[in-house]
Amino acid sequence: MLKIAYSDIFRYSVPEKHRFPMQKYTMIPERLLAEKTISANNFFAPTRLSEDEILTTHTADYWYQLKTQTLPRKEARAIGFEMTPELVERGRYIAHATYECALYAQQYGVAMNVAGGTHHAFSDHGEGFCVFNDVCIASNLLLNRGQAQKILVVDLDVHQGNGNASIMANEPRVFIFSMHGAKNYPFRKQVSDLDIELDNDTGDEQYLQILEDTLPRLISDVAPDMIFYQSAVDVLATDKLGKLGLTIEGCKARDEYVLRQAKAAKIPIAIVMGGGYSEDIEDVVEAHCNTFRLAQQIFFDEITE
Numbered sequence: 127m128l129k130i131a132y133s134d135i136f137r138y139s140v141p142e143k144h145r146f147p148m149q150k151y152t153m154i155p156e157r158l159l160a161e162k163t164i165s166a167n168n169f170f171a172p173t174r175l176s177e178d179e180i181l182t183t184h185t186a187d188y189w190y191q192l193k194t195q196t197l198p199r200k201e202a203r204a205i206g207f208e209m210t211p212e213l214v215e216r217g218r219y220i221a222h223a224t225y226e227c228a229l230y231a232q233q234y235g236v237a238m239n240v241a242g243g244t245h246h247a248f249s250d251h252g253e254g255f256c257v258f259n260d261v262c263i264a265s266n267l268l269l270n271r272g273q274a275q276k277i278l279v280v281d282l283d284v285h286q287g288n289g290n291a292s293i294m295a296n297e298p299r300v301f302i303f304s305m306h307g308a309k310n311y312p313f314r315k316q317v318s319d320l321d322i323e324l325d326n327d328t329g330d331e332q333y334l335q336i337l338e339d340t341l342p343r344l345i346s347d348v349a350p351d352m353i354f355y356q357s358a359v360d361v362l363a364t365d366k367l368g369k370l371g372l373t374i375e376g377c378k379a380r381d382e383y384v385l386r387q388a389k390a391a392k393i394p395i396a397i398v399m400g401g402g403y404s405e406d407i408e409d410v411v412e413a414h415c416n417t418f419r420l421a422q423q424i425f426f427d428e429i430t431e
Contacts, residue, residue: 128422129230129237130155131223132169135216136241138207145366145403146206146255153411154240154418163419170230172223174215175263179222182266183259183293185250192257204253217257220244224398225264228352229273231394236385236425238418242398243356245287246312254285254311261354261398262293265300268352278350278393279303280341280384281318283358283400284310284368291316301348305337307369320344326369330376333361337383345391353393357381358400359413367403374409378416385424397421 136151158164180189191197192214202209220241230237245261246254261279268274279294281287281304294300301319308323315321322336361380363371372380388395397417402410 127234128164128168128418128426129170129227129234130164130168130418131172131227131237131239131241133171133219133223135212135219138213138216140207147403147407147410149407150402150410150414151240153407154414157411157415158418163415163422170226172219172226174218175222175258179225179263179267180218180258182270183249183263184247188250201251204251205257206253206255213257217244221258221260221263224260224354224396225267227396227398228264228268228354228394231352231396232273234425235389236395236397236421238397238421240399243283243358243400245281245283245290245356245400246285247289248292253289255401256289259289259293261356262290262300264354264396265294269299274352275299276348276350277301277352277354278344278348279354279356281305281356281400282337282361282380282384283356284360284365284370285401286312286315286321287318287356288312288314288316291318291321301344301350303340303344305340310369311367324370327363327371329363329371330373330379333370333372333376334379334383337380341384341387345387345393350393353388353395355384355388355395355397356400357384357397357414357417359402359404359410360400362402362404362409362413364404364406364409365402366405367401374413374416377413378420381417382420382424385420389424
């Protein structure tokens with residue numbers, strides 16, 4: 127069964143014209159249920175991170191400032207959401223959901239978080255709508271508990287996962303691959319294990335060719351026993367913050383390629399959503415829903431056909 131992490135806490139209260147489309151967190155499950163791609167049984171309610179789990183990845187000073195709501199105003203502004211205890215709680219659930227997805231992926235081949243992909247959070251600060259770094263926390267938990275030995279992070283968000291690169295800079299058991307816009311946030315990039323920077327307006331054909339030339343080699347060379355996939359949809363040409371040129375069909379083809387590579391190699395894959403900021407929320411939701419549809423089709427429906 128395709129296991130999907132979802133909680134009402136994922137949707138945080140933001141001003142009406144905030145550029146983060148928080149409503150997608152309820153629209154995605156509603157659409158998938160309405161079209162019967164999945165049923166209510168597919169969803170699981172995640173639990174929250176403990177303090178010890180947070181401290182595997184984030185500094186004690188940063189955690190103290192979050193839990194006591196004493197984060198300096200400038201650092202709170204960099205996160206991009208109003209700093210409240212509810213925001214911190216939300217981050218704890220999102221990050222633990224990604225870890226739980228990894229465990230389900232080991233059981234079923236794939237699992238998905240309706241949220242997640244908070245790759246701009248560093249060990250000692252947050253930024254870019256990210257408080258805790260979910261993929262790095264999940265990776266550290268897996269490694270510390272002997273539940274994985276080598277992890278590949280496939281980050282196809284249009285923005286470089288600078289937090290991922292920084293946190294895992296000295297962790298050889300986690301390989302960070304980020305393919306992102308060259309002339310986009312963050313403007314001061316970190317150094318991942320592999321960074322591929324794309325020109326503005328890169329379209330479907332060129333994007334997919336680069337991915338096809340890169341991913342099979344990485345899977346072979348890294349030989350991971352777990353993949354985290356950041357399947358963001360801010361690569362769309364319609365994205366307000368993206369600057370690339372993919373169509374919804376191109377984005378879908380990207381997801382299908384990544385999922386089929388993981389399945390063919392028999393490597394569990396945990397999928398997090400990352401960003402998506404198109405003017406029309408329908409573009410965001412439909413592109414995200416394609417990822418869920420493909421996971422259901424490739425890992426479960428095709429088995430029974």
